[in-house]
Amino acid sequence: MPSIAKPLARHPALKQNELGLTIRDYEGSMSTLCAGCGHDSITAAIVRALWEISMQPHMLAKMSGIGCSSKTPAYFVNGAHGFNSAHGRMPAITTGAAAANRELTYIGVSGDGDSLSIGIGHMCHAIRRNVRMVYIIENNGVYGLTKGQFSASADVGSKSKRGEPNQFAPIDPVMLALSIGATFVARSFSGDKEQLVPILKAAFRHRGMALIDVISPCVTFNDHTGSTKSYLYTRKHAVSATDADLVPPASEIVANISAQDVTAVTLHDGSILRFRSVPEGYDPTDRVKVTSYLQQRQQKGEIITGLLFVNEHVPDMHEMNNTSDTPLARMPYEKLCPGSAALEQLQEEFR
Amino acid sequence: MHEQLRPGVNDFAIKLANVNGTGSASANGLIMQAIFRMGIPVSGKNLFPSNIQGLPTWYEIRVNRSGYTARSLDYDLMVAMNAQTYRQDIREVRQGGYVLYDSSWPLDRNLYRDDVNFLPIPLAQMMNEKFADARQRILLKNIAYAGALVALLDIDLPIVEELLAETFAGKAALRESNRQALHMGRDYAREHFSCPLDFHLAKMNANDGKILIDGNTATALGCLYAGASFAAWYPITPATSVMDAFRGFCEKYRKDPETGRNNFLILQAEDELAAIGMVIGACWNGARAFTSTSGPGISLMNELIGLAYYSEIPAVIIDVQRVGPSTGMPTRTQQGDLLECAYASHGDTRHILLFPANPAECFDFAVQSFDLAERFQTPVMMLSDLDIGMNDWVVPRLKWDDSYRPDRGRVLSAEDLKDIPKFHRYSDEDQYYVPPRTLPGVDPKGAYVTRGSGHNKFGGYTETPSEYQEVVDRLAHKQKAAAELAPRPEIQNGAGSKYGVITIGSCDIAVREAVELLAGRDIPLDYLRIRGFPFHRSVEEFLYAHEVTFIVEQNRDAQLRSLLTLETCVPKERLRSVLAYGGFPLSARNVVEGIVNHLEAGHAVHR
Numbered sequence: 001m002p003s004i005a006k007p008l009a010r011h012p013a014l015k016q017n018e019l020g021l022t023i024r025d026y027e028g029s030m031s032t033l034c035a036g037c038g039h040d041s042i043t044a045a046i047v048r049a050l051w052e053i054s055m056q057p058h059m060l061a062k063m064s065g066i067g068c069s070s071k072t073p074a075y076f077v078n079g080a081h082g083f084n085s086a087h088g089r090m091p092a093i094t095t096g097a098a099a100a101n102r103e104l105t106y107i108g109v110s111g112d113g114d115s116l117s118i119g120i121g122h123m124c125h126a127i128r129r130n131v132r133m134v135y136i137i138e139n140n141g142v143y144g145l146t147k148g149q150f151s152a153s154a155d156v157g158s159k160s161k162r163g164e165p166n167q168f169a170p171i172d173p174v175m176l177a178l179s180i181g182a183t184f185v186a187r188s189f190s191g192d193k194e195q196l197v198p199i200l201k202a203a204f205r206h207r208g209m210a211l212i213d214v215i216s217p218c219v220t221f222n223d224h225t226g227s228t229k230s231y232l233y234t235r236k237h238a239v240s241a242t243d244a245d246l247v248p249p250a251s252e253i254v255a256n257i258s259a260q261d262v263t264a265v266t267l268h269d270g271s272i273l274r275f276r277s278v279p280e281g282y283d284p285t286d287r288v289k290v291t292s293y294l295q296q297r298q299q300k301g302e303i304i305t306g307l308l309f310v311n312e313h314v315p316d317m318h319e320m321n322n323t324s325d326t327p328l329a330r331m332p333y334e335k336l337c338p339g340s341a342a343l344e345q346l347q348e349e350f351r
Numbered sequence: 352m353h354e355q356l357r358p359g360v361n362d363f364a365i366k367l368a369n370v371n372g373t374g375s376a377s378a379n380g381l382i383m384q385a386i387f388r389m390g391i392p393v394s395g396k397n398l399f400p401s402n403i404q405g406l407p408t409w410y411e412i413r414v415n416r417s418g419y420t421a422r423s424l425d426y427d428l429m430v431a432m433n434a435q436t437y438r439q440d441i442r443e444v445r446q447g448g449y450v451l452y453d454s455s456w457p458l459d460r461n462l463y464r465d466d467v468n469f470l471p472i473p474l475a476q477m478m479n480e481k482f483a484d485a486r487q488r489i490l491l492k493n494i495a496y497a498g499a500l501v502a503l504l505d506i507d508l509p510i511v512e513e514l515l516a517e518t519f520a521g522k523a524a525l526r527e528s529n530r531q532a533l534h535m536g537r538d539y540a541r542e543h544f545s546c547p548l549d550f551h552l553a554k555m556n557a558n559d560g561k562i563l564i565d566g567n568t569a570t571a572l573g574c575l576y577a578g579a580s581f582a583a584w585y586p587i588t589p590a591t592s593v594m595d596a597f598r599g600f601c602e603k604y605r606k607d608p609e610t611g612r613n614n615f616l617i618l619q620a621e622d623e624l625a626a627i628g629m630v631i632g633a634c635w636n637g638a639r640a641f642t643s644t645s646g647p648g649i650s651l652m653n654e655l656i657g658l659a660y661y662s663e664i665p666a667v668i669i670d671v672q673r674v675g676p677s678t679g680m681p682t683r684t685q686q687g688d689l690l691e692c693a694y695a696s697h698g699d700t701r702h703i704l705l706f707p708a709n710p711a712e713c714f715d716f717a718v719q720s721f722d723l724a725e726r727f728q729t730p731v732m733m734l735s736d737l738d739i740g741m742n743d744w745v746v747p748r749l750k751w752d753d754s755y756r757p758d759r760g761r762v763l764s765a766e767d768l769k770d771i772p773k774f775h776r777y778s779d780e781d782q783y784y785v786p787p788r789t790l791p792g793v794d795p796k797g798a799y800v801t802r803g804s805g806h807n808k809f810g811g812y813t814e815t816p817s818e819y820q821e822v823v824d825r826l827a828h829k830q831k832a833a834a835e836l837a838p839r840p841e842i843q844n845g846a847g848s849k850y851g852v853i854t855i856g857s858c859d860i861a862v863r864e865a866v867e868l869l870a871g872r873d874i875p876l877d878y879l880r881i882r883g884f885p886f887h888r889s890v891e892e893f894l895y896a897h898e899v900t901f902i903v904e905q906n907r908d909a910q911l912r913s914l915l916t917l918e919t920c921v922p923k924e925r926l927r928s929v930l931a932y933g934g935f936p937l938s939a940r941n942v943v944e945g946i947v948n949h950l951e952a953g954h955a956v957h958r
Contacts (some may be wrong), residue, residue, distance in 0.1 A: 057795050057798070058792060058793065058798060061791045073800065079795035079798050080791070080798055081790075081797075081798050081799065082800035084802040084804065085628075085801075085802075088656055089658075091625075091626045092629050093631055093632035094632060094633075095618065095628075095629050096581065096629030096630055096632025096633035096636070097633060097635060097920050098632075099581050099616045099629065121621050122624075125620070125621040126624065136730050198686075272603060281627070322611075323615075324613060325612070327635075328615070329580075329636050329637035329638040333756060334615060336575075336580060337755075338575065338576070340750075340752070343576070344725035347562050351384075
């Protein structure tokens with residue numbers, strides 16, 4: 001999304017989705033990020049994916065912490081509530097929000113500082129709880145708002161703008177998530193909308209938490225020679241391992257899934273996640289195989305992208321807790337208060 | 352009824368010294384509960400270590416027919432069951448008092464005192480002869496000394512047996528062995544000592560309409576009845592039992608009868624930062640939610656308390672205070688979080704606080720905390736403490752008014768939104784300076800971005816001084832307005848004295864007793880107990896109405912006095928501190944001595 005105000009006029013030929021909304025209805029306020037920022041491309045992909053899946057704007061909740069990435073929820077879906085909270089705390093706040101209302105769709109937009117340093121604990125535990133949400137890490141290896149410090153995802157040897165190499169081993173959110181039971185793990189590149197949009201669409205249909213690590217170059221502080229999170233480096237080293245597509249439930253295309261499809265995963269809502277291609281011997285539902293494949297390829301310096309792992313058999317937070325279908329936030333008070341007679345009876349125990 | 356009783360009857364204190372992890376708590380609770388069922392005012396204070404097994408632990412029982420059951424420092428009888436602490440325990444008994452000890456092993460001659468009476472009972476030996484199982488011998492030794500106390504203090508035997516029957520319902524063998532141990536202790540005492548002692552018990556009917564309950568259980572009940580449907584917490588002493596009790600009540604009362612599903616969700620968070628974050632997320636989304644914690648948790652929650660304050664999101668925090676700073680003494684009581692909570696978080700913040708004095712108020716104030724949080728769209732903290740939270744108190748039965756409906760504050764529905772041209776989150780405030788809010792998932796017209804960063808009255812991001820100030824100035828007005836609806840102080844102005852006393856929370860019962868004792872010494876005092884913050888204007892009026900006011904609280908730095916000097920215009924020198932902060936519950940003697948010292952030093956009047 002460019003940093004210029006767009007005219008309000010809408011082209012009459014703009015395509016409408018199932019709700020009769022055009023893609024413009026999923027836009028937000030004007031971005032204040034630097035021109036060329038990878039994050040704006042991700043915002044555009046989110047807008048496209050939400051429009052394509054016909055999300056009702058007010059049934060979406062946009063959650064974020066603090067940082068450049070966390071500003072972006074203001075730049076999409078004006079008709080949705082947003083919560084630009086505190087640094088690193090987005091996963092915890094979203095967990096509580098999701099606990100209170102299981103009918104909303106949650107998207108959390110975070111960054112590598114937000115999620116891999118100050119909020120890494122909250123991210124890990126939200127993954128363990130399998131909170132139903134789409135969790136995007138806009139990963140640029142650098143603290144942008146505070147002007148260029150290394151983040152925890154910076155590779156060893158990657159150089160800062162001033163030429164200093166990073167010495168500390170990076171935290172890879174994909175490997176981390178796989179190791180603690182994440183049920184949907186993907187990696188993409190902000191410059192690859194063709195790949196990112198289908199991944200996002202699948203993520204919104206996933207039964208639990210869908211974690212998407214998106215390499216998103218910082219044009220101002222980390223797009224130079226020597227950086228391993230630059231546009232150039234990423235384009236050179238990114239290898240799209242899987243090619244996945246989402247087939248919504250009751251779609252006619254279902255019948256078209258051919259035997260040649262490497263694998264198809266039925267999502268909880270009946271949609272089908274169709275992998276058109278995966279590497280030989282790769283099974284996106286086998287955690288051990290996926291982990292080992294990623295380790296082998298990453299050792300060779302490749303940035304493996306695509307929808308890497310999915311498991312639809314793990315209950316989400318509400319299922320694990322046997323919570324009522326009626327959102328707790330809308331539970332009538334009469335169902336919550338046991339009343340005076342019960343209190344009288346209970347107090348017989350306090351004698 | 353008690354006028355007919357002789358001195359010493361229903362007016363004494365006993366202390367039981369044990370080793371933790373040996374099962375003494377149930378025996379001590381049994382004695383306390385039996386006295387309660389005899390209709391006599393009683394309290395039990397558990398003074399326990401932060402440890403699972405092997406360290407000294409004490410239990411104090413005070414019986415007082417007039418209802419003054421604050422901690423006593425005068426022990427008429429010591430049940431000395433811990434050889435490690437014999438020296439200290441025997442020293443603490445009043446002149447002419449009694450020491451009951453296990454004479455299976457001889458008592459060191461050096462420990463004897465001429466001015467107390469020793470009651471030797473070979474408890475371990477008796478248990479070893481009777482029972483085969485090693486663990487059972489240890490546990491039943493406690494029941495055996497309880498049996499001895501039945502004889503020595505004239506505790507009603509049928510009541511004790513009834514309690515054992517209730518405890519071991521369905522476990523006949525255990526019940527029988529407990530009954531045998533009880534009788535062995537009782538019989539031994541009756542054969543070897545003159546029973547009952549000169550101080551002992553006689554049935555009363557002071558406990559009609561009363562219950563025996565700890566503050567954490569009552570707090571959990573308040574949260575249940577207030578309609579809290581979500582809770583998040585991180586384990587911490589002494590607040591853990593709040594959530595344990597809440598979960599227990601939810602399992603009992605919140606399972607949907609038709610679907611069997613849970614009309615509640617409780618999450619054990621990864622830390623207190625997450626716990627308060629989850630609560631804020633749930634409240635933002637329209638649920639009633641709370642967390643329970645203690646001082647160290649409040650320290651961690653400071654960041655997000657500020658977020659909720661500034662972005663105006665309700666949240667309820669139960670703070671069961673313990674001894675700080677740092678880890679401090681986790682199993683000891685204090686009122687050390689007053690300043691931390693009043694102004695929690697960076698920047699200009701100020702919070703609504705409620706201070707219950709006993710479990711009955713924990714129940715009422717927990718409910719009120721939710722109403723205030725939603726009415727004022729701000730975090731509300733209820734400050735209990737370990738003494739209230741973890742000890743059993745005799746309080747009036749809890750009452751519930753079925754016509755109660757939660758005050759959800761100003762929340763716009765889809766219909767409300769239809770009637771307004773445009774929704775702005777921080778505009779259109781009411782008489783309490785509270786603007787309406789909208790909930791996600793209701794209507795796109797109500798959508799906005801909640802943010803902890805600078806915002807203007809429309810909810811938009813701002814860095815403009817006047818826009819920023821406009822919002823934070825309204826927040827200041829809102830906090831002031833809350834003083835009208837927060838629990839007002841309890842005032843007893845009858846003494847017409849130039850001296851006043853102000854106290855807070857669990858100090859109440861000891862200070863009331865002290866006021867009566869001082870009245871007997873011709874030192875009349877007017878009384879005020881703070882129950883809410885920001886302070887109601889009657890607090891400042893009380894301070895101005897008295898030449899000198901003594902401020903009684905349980906912390907080193909006179910935090911309540913600091914708050915009073917910050918929040919009122921009363922000259923600081925008119926406020927005199929009486930402090931107790933060693934970690935054990937306050938006793939009237941602490942208060943009397945503190946006030947008398949001030950008066951004798953002359954500071955109270957002349958400086």
